Structures are given as structure tokens and as C-alpha cells.
Amino acid sequence: MPLNRARIESAAHGHPLALRQTLIAISDEIDGINQHVGRITATKVDTVAQSINPPPSAAGFAITAQDGRVRVTLTNPQNRVAATQKLVQGGPSNIAGAAIYHELSSCESVAFDDASTLTVYPASTATTQEFTAPNTALYWRLRSSFDQNAWNGYQVFGGVVKPRALSSASSVPNLSLNQSNFATVDSVAAGATPIVRVYGTGGVGAAYTRSVGMQSPQRPGATLLNIPYGANKFVAYDTEQRIYQVKDQLPQTFSDPWEPVGFVSVVFSGAPTLPVLKPIFTSGFLVGIQRISDGNGLSTPPLGVVVSGVGHNAAFVLFITNGQVSGYQINNGGDGNYVNTDTISVSGGISAGVGGGGGVSGGNGGRFYSNRQNQGL
């Protein structure tokens, strides 16, 4: 509706005289501008945006699937202009002005009628979206809108999309092994409670360096108090909470944000758990030792003796790592008179909670499985 004197008189009717004078002054100003720059028609514009209708035309819709991820690339329609944008701003292109919302949905059925697998993702103006869906066969569809009320019709991507799981070829060489640390995780006794310490090459209290890929981030040293005596613990650094996590079992440390640090056998307050060993004889000679259990809390190698009624002179030594028996060496197979019912008696190896004892070091380079392979870790 054009602005003229009659409309001003109508609008100012019943209002103070100052309003009428102000409106007339504005009208005169506009007339003056019109004389210089040409005709501009002032029209009434509502403060509330009009409903944008019709919806945009179909966007470009492309999908790639690789390494367990679905990547959706959308291309906004270039020549479609939102009605209110054109009205207010004079008609910009979509990219310059009007936001277009895209709503993606996926389903195992091409008819998108399987309620149990239909997933409608939140509408977004992003033109690139990624989803993790390894080994999952899904159909995808798209619709677009200016105002999230009026949508254009669904367009279904041609064909099922099934990204395979991440392949070895997509990772850097030696990925799973390309990480380590220079932490020591050990345990000492302190009165009635053991202390588990995490520290670097600078000694107790020092931070340690983690090596991962081409980076070497520093992690703080730690003093972990009140850990139960005689426990075997796996220590990991939680990069989200920035604290250490101490767990009983290795799988409990497999959370993605956690970094493996080390394994520790916490000191005992009394006698350690002695290993259980069984001798292996061939022709009456000691040729091997079966480690039925490796014990725990050993600070010195325990003494092992073959107990026999008739055999003599067999001798061997035991080695310990992280408070447990890690190996043995037979120095003398004996006199050849041993029988299969003979046994091994183990004694010693005690550190009664007085400094040291237990695990002496993480000793695993940050990889839990490196020196625990005999136990399937």
C-alpha cells in the first residue's frame, strides 16, 4: 500500500497532533529523495516473517560410504529464492541468504516403513554430514525446507548404502603398536596401606611422556592411595576426566578415551601368594616346570625344591616380574630317578610390606599385552 497524505490523515486520526506532523515530515522527506534518485514505493512490511512457501526445490544428494562411515554431501538448489528474503532483501540467492534445512532419514527398508529401523536425523543446514554405521545396510532419503514446516518431497538415494568396517589399509602402518609410554607404575607399602605410584623417567613425582604416532604428550605423575593389598591392577589414564583409572581386569580399561599406562601387582602387607609349580620329568630327569599359578606380591624370587622319595640333585631358579613368577631356569636335571608323582615345594619370596615389593615397574612400554603374553593378555 503506497504512502500518501490520505493514508497519513487516516492513521493519525484520533492521535496527538505531533504524530500527524511527524508522519507528514517523513512523507515529505521520502518525496524529496524520490525527486533525486527516482521512485521508491514504501510498502508496509510485517515484523513477523511470512510463512515461506513453497519449499525449496530438490537439493543435490550424494552419498559415499567408506571405512564404517556414511558421508552425505548435499548441494543447495541455487536458483530457488525464499519469498520473504526476496521481499526484504531484494532477492538474494539461497547461498547468500536463505537458510535451507535438510532432513535425512535412514531405514533398512527402501519403503521407509520399518518403524524399528527408521531413523530421522535432526534437520540441519549443513551440506555435509557423516554417520558411523559399519557393516550396516541402509537406504537414505532427503527432504528440504526453508522453515521446517513446508517440506519438499522425499528423494530416496538410489541403492542401499553399506559401509564396511575400517580396513587395515585405512590405518597407518603398525597402528595398534605405534604407541607406548615412559611411565613406571609400581607399588610400595606405607604403614597400613599400599601406595601405587605412576611416574616418569625423572623419578617419583615426575610426569611421564606418552608416545603416540608423531606426538609425545606429557601426563601427570600420580600417587594412588588406599588400593587393596595384594591386588593385580591395570592402570589407565582417563583423558576426558584427566584422572587415573585403576581396574581389576584388562577389558575394563578398553574405553576409547583411556590410555593404557601399566600393570601393577600391589604390595602385600604380609606373606605373598606363592606360585604353584608342577615338575615335568622325562626318563627320571627334570626337563621342565608347569606354572599352574604365578603367585603374587613377590619381591624376591622364591626358592623351589623338587620333593621326591628317590630322586636327588635337581636344581632350578625362578625369576619374577611385577611380583609374579615370570620364568625359570633348570640348572640340574637330577640323577634320573624322579617319578611323575614327585612335586615342587616353593617357599620364600617374602616382602612383608616394607618398602618395595609387589610390582617393581609398569615394565610394559604402555602396552599391556607385551610382557603378559604367557597369560593370554
Add this chain to the structure above:
Amino acid sequence: MFEIKEQYIDPHAGMHVIRLHEPETKREHLIQIHLGLDACPTCGHVTPREEFDATAHVAETIDKLNEHHAQVRRYAEKHRVAIR
């Protein structure tokens, strides 16, 4: 000197977390006190914690860290090396 920067209970980890900070070297050290929320994996026995004197242990740990830091400072002053 090491100071307590923050401390809180993390019930998920079952830990009383005390984060120490040394402003001169910008070092951080964690003291974590196991609260015994998990049980013995073998017998299921939950270790009683009421008698544990956390305050004394924390103070002792801070003292040790500060003694270590003081030694580093003495060394740096003796040899006129900057700490950073």
C-alpha cells in the same frame, strides 16, 4: 610449592581425586584415594575404609613432592640454571 588446585569425589571411578599444581614449573600431580567402592574380585569382600586417614596421607604426599621440588630449586640455584 605444590598446592591443591581442586578436589572432588568421582563416584564412577570410586576415587577421591585431588589435583595438585606447582605454579613455578606448571607441573601437575594427582593424588587419588581409592574409596573401596569395588569389592575383592575373588571373595566379594568390600574393604572397610573408615580407618584410613586421608588427610595425613595427602599432607605427607605434598610434603614429599615439595621436598623434591626444593631439591630441584637448590640444584638450579647452585648451577645457575633456569627452571621452566
